[in-house]
Amino acid sequence: MSFALYRKYRPQTFEHLIGQTAVRTTLLEALKKGKLSHAYLFSGPRGTGKTTSARLIAKAIQCENRKENGEPCEECNICVANSANENMDLIEIDAASNRGIDDIRDLREKIRFAPSLAKSKVYIIDEVHMLSKEAFNALLKSLEEPPVNVYFILATTEIHKIPETIISRCQRYDFKRIGEKQIVERLKYIAEAENIDFEIEALEILAKSADGGMRDAISLMQQFSNGVLSAEIVRERLGLSKDQNCESLYGALGSGDTQKGLKIIQDLHLEGFDLQEFTSSFLGLLRSKMHDAVFEQKQAVLPNILNWISLFDEAWMKLKKTSIATLPLEIALIRATQKFEIAPASASVIVRKDASPLRQEGLMHIDGVKKQIPQILKEVENISIRTSFQTGTLINIDSKILKFQFSSKFHYDKVNSPEGIVTIESAIKKILGPEFNILFELDPAVKEMDWEVIEEKTI
Ligand SMILES: [Zn+2]
Numbered sequence: 001m002s003f004a005l006y007r008k009y010r011p012q013t014f015e016h017l018i019g020q021t022a023v024r025t026t027l028l029e030a031l032k033k034g035k036l037s038h039a040y041l042f043s044g045p046r047g048t049g050k051t052t053s054a055r056l057i058a059k060a061i062q063c064e065n066r067k068e069n070g071e072p073c074e075e076c077n078i079c080v081a082n083s084a085n086e087n088m089d090l091i092e093i094d095a096a097s098n099r100g101i102d103d104i105r106d107l108r109e110k111i112r113f114a115p116s117l118a119k120s121k122v123y124i125i126d127e128v129h130m131l132s133k134e135a136f137n138a139l140l141k142s143l144e145e146p147p148v149n150v151y152f153i154l155a156t157t158e159i160h161k162i163p164e165t166i167i168s169r170c171q172r173y174d175f176k177r178i179g180e181k182q183i184v185e186r187l188k189y190i191a192e193a194e195n196i197d198f199e200i201e202a203l204e205i206l207a208k209s210a211d212g213g214m215r216d217a218i219s220l221m222q223q224f225s226n227g228v229l230s231a232e233i234v235r236e237r238l239g240l241s242k243d244q245n246c247e248s249l250y251g252a253l254g255s256g257d258t259q260k261g262l263k264i265i266q267d268l269h270l271e272g273f274d275l276q277e278f279t280s281s282f283l284g285l286l287r288s289k290m291h292d293a294v295f296e297q298k299q300a301v302l303p304n305i306l307n308w309i310s311l312f313d314e315a316w317m318k319l320k321k322t323s324i325a326t327l328p329l330e331i332a333l334i335r336a337t338q339k340f341e342i343a344p345a346s347a348s349v350i351v352r353k354d355a356s357p358l359r360q361e362g363l364m365h366i367d368g369v370k371k372q373i374p375q376i377l378k379e380v381e382n383i384s385i386r387t388s389f390q391t392g393t394l395i396n397i398d399s400k401i402l403k404f405q406f407s408s409k410f411h412y413d414k415v416n417s418p419e420g421i422v423t424i425e426s427a428i429k430k431i432l433g434p435e436f437n438i439l440f441e442l443d444p445a446v447k448e449m450d451w452e453v454i455e456e457k458t459i
Helices: 004-008 021-033 050-062 077-083 098-105 133-144 180-193 200-209 214-224 231-254 258-270 275-295 299-319 327-337 366-379 383-390 409-415 418-432 444-458
Strands: 039-043 090-094 121-126 150-156 171-174 393-398 401-406 437-442
Touching: 004 214, 021 050, 021 171, 039 050, 050 077, 050 090, 050 121, 050 150, 090 098, 098 133, 133 150, 180 200, 180 214, 200 214, 200 231, 214 231, 231 258, 231 275, 231 327, 258 275, 258 327, 275 299, 275 418, 299 327, 299 418, 299 437, 366 383, 366 393, 366 418, 383 409, 383 418, 401 409, 409 418, 409 437, 418 437
Parallel strands: 039 150, 039 171, 090 121, 121 150, 401 437
Antiparallel strands: 393 401
């Protein structure tokens, strides 16, 4: 993504900081009274103004002539140097980079050096949750006894990864997602200043897809604004990119490429996609592949597709409540692409508590599964599917795929319909475990018979 416009329009005073009223009021109040903390911790979703606020507070702390309302003067040497990113006493460390770790390592010695231009030194540590345990310890020591003229501002999108010892030494501020209306207003302001031709609806779609992140909204606007920025173009480009990502993820599942899949999920997150919306599109793709497989009789791929549907459907539900945005998708992906060994019976038996163990020494017995069929049937609510399923015989179990044979074409067609497959497989997963899949086949003798009948008619 390109962030040129975002940088150009980054607020230079608290007055222009958008959407974080509570944070802004509290910080300005503290600056007004000169009640400064030596360490701040800014947490919240990406693109919501944490680094911008960190720079603003650094600027206000270092300003030689701070205004009565707490804002930096914007005129002194330090303010000018800060606005131009040329202040040597404002040190920004990106903890996500290798260099960041080195920077933290020699932080304790460097903070003893006097500031060069300003009266104080400010360290901004971005993505602070990425620090190693060792680096956190080094940082903690600096936080415990900071020199009088040194300030720290830590920023993170993942507060749960920050040790309690660090959190307790900081004044903490939680940043909220920015409202769509406020994002639209800001986009409109920038578009007008940059002479971008736009439809207001286009800005609204951008604001919605940015999910509360100003940086993503502005970057997307910049990407899509070669020519008129219309609602149609924005929809098309956002949608196109989503479809491509769905196809790529499907490709990663097919080839069992976990790393590629993880990269796609991470990129989607970084590009500001709504992951739940993406997952729902992805399920749509899986569903159409499932239909294709049924109608084109590609039964060998069906067990995999059904397994993926249930994994990603589960991820979709968990995405609402997760504390780590990408985690449910990552788990679904890893389960879908990695082959796990079946644990010996003593370690874990993946069956319901009331069911008898199906595996002994890692082997699964067809008789054990057969005993569970009445339980499985109880889980199939649709009566006609259940009736048809009852006529089948479990003939073998191979790499967690249960193969049922049917001697009636009518019943076979019923269970082998998309609805039949989904219903029966979910019943089986419920009783036997999520790693089981199914395959239905028509008794070859019946197949031959049908064929003969057709032959007769044709002749
Ligand atoms: Zn100033």
